[in-house]
Amino acid sequence: MEPGDEAGGRWLREFGVGEVVRRLRQGADALPGVSGTRWGGLVARAGRAEPERDLEVARAAGMRFVCPGGAEWPGQLDDLGDGRPVGLWVRGTPSLRIWALRSVAVVGARACTEYGAHTAASLASGLAERGWVVVSGGAYGIDGAAHRGALAVGGATVAVLACGVDRPYPRGHTALINRIAEQGLVVGELPPGDHPTPSRFILRNRVIAALTTGTVVVEAACRSGSLVTARAAQRLGRFTMGVPGPVTSGLSAGVHELLRGEAVLVTDAAEVVELVGDIGELAPPRRGPVLPRDLLDPAARTVLAALPGDRPAPAEDIAADARTTRDEAIARLYELRALGYVERHGDGWKLTRQAMMSVREGRGGC
Structure with missing residues (x-):
C-alpha cells in the first residue's frame, strides 16, 4: 500500500x-x-x-523496521488514525521513540533565500544546543540548512525521506543524509530501493508533523509543500510557528498567511522553546537599551522632561510644567545638575548637551 x-x-x-x-x-x-x-x-x-528480501537488504545496510506497538514506535504517530504509517524503516542508532518526545520540525522552501537558510540554520543550532531534536525532510533549501545547523553544534537531527532510506534523495544531499544517519536518524515509510514521487513527498509531510511537538515554517510561498506540513500539524493539535520575512518576498507569503491564522510568530530558538517546552522555559524579554535617564527617580525624570530644549527657563515655569512646587523643582534641578543633565544660566535652567543627546536617543528608541 x-x-x-x-x-x-x-x-x-x-x-x-x-x-x-x-x-x-x-x-x-x-x-x-x-x-x-x-x-x-x-x-x-x-x-x-518481497518482504524477506527487503529485510535482508535493510539489515545489510544497517537499517531496521519499526512497527506500531513496538518498543521504538513513537506513539504520537497513532494520532494519524488509519492514515498512520504501517511501519518505519530507520537508519541510525538512537531510539526513534525517545528522540521524538522532544523534537521540533523546521521546514520551508527548497529555493530559499540566504536569509531563509541563515535563519533555519540558526534556529536549528539553537534548538539543538537546548537539547531538542531537529526534524526535517532532507531536501534542498531550508531542510538542508536546518539539518546542517543541528549537526554543526553536535546536535540531534532526523531526516524523514519520501523514498527508501537506503538511497538518499536528493542525490546532491547524499553526503549530508549519510552524515545524518551516522550522527542522528534517517527514517521513511517506503522499503529499500523505492523511489520518491510527488504524492509521496506530500504524504511524507504528515509524518514530520505527527512525529514532532511543533512545526516551524521558515520560508514558504503560497503553494509550498511545507505549508502542508504546517496544516497537518494544526489538524493534529501540534504547535505551528512561522518566521516572518520581507513583505515584498513571495517566498514569505505563505508563512505570512499562516501567521494571519493560528500560527505563532517566532524569531529564534528561545521563542520556539517557550512555546513547545516545559513550564518556565521563557524567552528573554525584548526591549531596547537602558539609557542613563531611565535610572533617574521618576520625579527627577518629570522635571527633566519639563525643561525646554532651546532656551533657559525659570524654576517657576519648570515647576508648573512638571506639576510640582517651586521648591521641589529646584531641589530636583540641583540633583540633575550634579548628574550633568542641566546647567544654570542666571535665574534660569537649561539642558546640557549630554541631556539633549539623551532626549534625542529616547525619542528615536523603540
Missing part, C-alpha cells in the same frame, strides 16, 4: 495484518471500501512484494 492509505489502515485495524496479507496474496474477494480496479492493482503489487 502507498503511504497514508486510510482504507488499508482501516483493514489492518479491523481484520489484522495476517488476514489482509492473506487476502492480497491469494487475490481473494476484495476488502470493503475500494473498487475492483483498485483491489486488482493492490493484488498485483502484493504479488511483486
